[in-house]
Amino acid sequence: MLKVWGRINSSNVQKVLWALAELRLPYERVDAGLAFGVVNDPFYVKMNPNSRVPTIDDDGFVLWESNAIVRYLAGKHGVGSLYPNDPRVRADSDRWMDWTSNHVGPSITPVFWGLIRTPPEKRNMTLIEAEAEKLGQIFGVLEQSLGDKAYVAGNDFTMGDIVVGVFVYRWYALDVKRPSLPRIEAYYERLKQRPPYQQHIMRPLS
């Protein structure tokens, strides 16, 4: 059975768990990372020399990098749904995955760590507020692109929505100033209707 290593409060692990749930695939999960340790154990480093989560083992095929894992699972089990048949729609979906890594991730990480994993007296509020403001501008790009589409790559839910959706939840769950972005708000409401999103993503931040 497919095995996943990673703690459930990691955004990168959550992407994988959400994809597995959308695809209705059975799996076994092992807690790893931060307080759970494991990531520096020799057997783990052999699988994932970055000592990060998530890692999967699919019948002997070991893979790390959450976006690559989502693409792999979608390509193996979700052709025509999570993994669009049309190369252009697929590339569009894929592009939003890279967009989160290159644009959203670098700004949301210091905000998340500052507000959720740093005691109030040690928080660098100047940095947190500056990055939160940048996030408003970054999500403005998604707002414009959504137009009248229901999802990032069109009117169907695809793999790109999994990766973007994890960060949309975090952005709304963090206590920061946000500009009004009605298309993203409607998109977020749409995602909230999905049971796998409720189960794996809409969790208290920790």
Ligand SMILES: N[C@@H](CCC(=O)N[C@@H](CS)C(=O)NCC(=O)O)C(=O)O
């Ligand atoms: N680019 C990697 C990043 C992996 C990563 O940094 N994961 C974090 C959790 S979100 C981690 O392993 N942190 C250290 C730990 O949990 O011990 C991916 O997308 O899988």
